[in-house]
Amino acid sequence: MKSVTVALAVAAVAMPLTAAAKTKIRVQSVISAKADEVTMLRDYADNVKALTNGEVEIEILPAGAIVGVKETLDAVDKGLVEGGFAWTHYWSGKHPATMLFGSPAAGAGLGIDNIAWVSWYMFGGGKELYNELWDEMGVNVKGIMLQPVGPEALGWFKEPINSMDDFRKYRFRAPPGIPGQAYNDIGVAAVAMGGGDILPALEKGTIDAAEWCCPKPDSVFGFQKILKNYYLQGLHQVVVNADMYINKDVWNSISPENQRAMEVAADASLMRAMAYRIYENGKALKDLTENHGVVLHDTPKDYFPEYMNAVSNIFDKHKKENPFFLKVWTSMRDFADVAVPFWAGAQTTNANLGNAYVESKK
Known part of the structure; x- marks a missing residue:
């Protein structure tokens, strides 16, 4: 009996260990490989590779590598490419609720900023609704939220604008969907x-x-070469979120342990991307104003109520027409009723603190 046990032990040692199955996920981005968003996507990919001991590898492809930018989500759905990277609201033509995840204009009309949005997403029921979104859209996709940004700048102008009447004189590039529609509704000639x-x-x-x-992204595009008047405070994209899409069959082929590692890395990415952007945008703004003749202005006060009212009217329409949009917005409202009074007060302290420092440097 002892000899049999020894033989089995020797055989077990002699047998080669079975290597864990490896998964390679090609992710086609909708933007240039040089963009900050892709820099942070690589950061996420590196963390996934480390946390899964190299069993999951993400290869990032530039825009248009396999399919056109507008076909990215459909290509992931059909399995033509394993993954894609964009902003959720890029797919608003498939479902209006994508706007509430990718770009809830004017803070969804609820006072939700980019940091509060992450709080709703992680602890207020947002992630569960985000997971529902793909089934609601009828696509074979697993979404992974990665990069919150915001608030975005109002934009660049040839001359200073002192009122909405001045703003309405311009043909203005604006985002598609609800943000751009709201501009058109208040008489701004918005072009997507x-x-x-x-x-x-x-x-x-x-x-x-x-x-x-x-x-930072604006300066990379070189807007400062043509326009010199810059306005930081805007409502059209107070919150902007970039996310990654993985074909659901590919996702289901990944072990539960590695799926969990990818989700943990994604949660870390929410903070890492936000922290990265604060410093990078600070350096870029300093360079723009000190070295490129850019003049920083405050946004005209009449912009805020006009734009907020326009967004609210659009949201009311979608809430009446689409049950899932209403479900997501209601979740955000319930969160806002609890969290925004606290967070707005705390942020006032933060803004006053920062402004005091800026004034002390003058």
């Missing part, structure tokens, strides 16, 4: 176009004012 088309359009005079994001 891709990021790479904005500077050429400004150079040709097709548009004469524009927004894209924030100081």
Whole structure:
């Protein structure tokens, strides 16, 4: 009996260990490989590789590598590519509720800023609703929220604007969907176009004012070469969230332990992306104002009530027409009723503290 036990033990040692199955996920982005969002997507990919001991590897492909930008989500759904990377609201043509996850204009009309949105997403029921979204849209996709940004700048103008009447004189590049529609509703000639088309359009005079994001991405696009008047405070994208999409069959093929590692890395990415953006935008704004002749202005006060009212009217329409939109918005409202009074008061302290420091440097 002893000899049999020894033989079995020797055989077990001699047998090669079975290597864990490896998963390679190609993720096609909708933007340039040089963009900050892709820098942080690589950061996420590195963390996933480390946490899964190399069993899950994410390869990032540039926009258009396999399919056109507008076909990215459909390609993931059909399995033409394992993953995609964009902003949830890019798919608002498939479902209006995507706007509440990717770009809830004017804080969803509820006073929710980018940090409060993450609180709702992680602890107020948002993640569960985000997971429901893909089934609601009828796509074979697992979504992973990665990068909150905001608030985005109002934008760039040839001349200072002192009122909404001044604003309405411009042909203005604005985001598609609800943000751009709200501008049109208040009489701003809003034109939707891709990021790479904005500077050429400004150079040709097709548009004469524009927004894209924030100081760092805006400066990379080179808006400061043409426009010098910059306004930081805007409501159209107080919250903007980039996310990754994985074909559901691919996701289900990943072990539960590695799925959990990817979700933990995603939660970490929410904070890492936000922290990265604060410093990068700060450096860029300093460079723009000190070295490129950019003048920083405060947004006209009459902009805020006009834009907020326009967004509220659009939301009311979608709440009446789409039950899932209403379900998500109601969850956000219930969260806002509890969290926003506290957070708004706390943020006032933070803003006053920061402004006091800025004034002391003058």
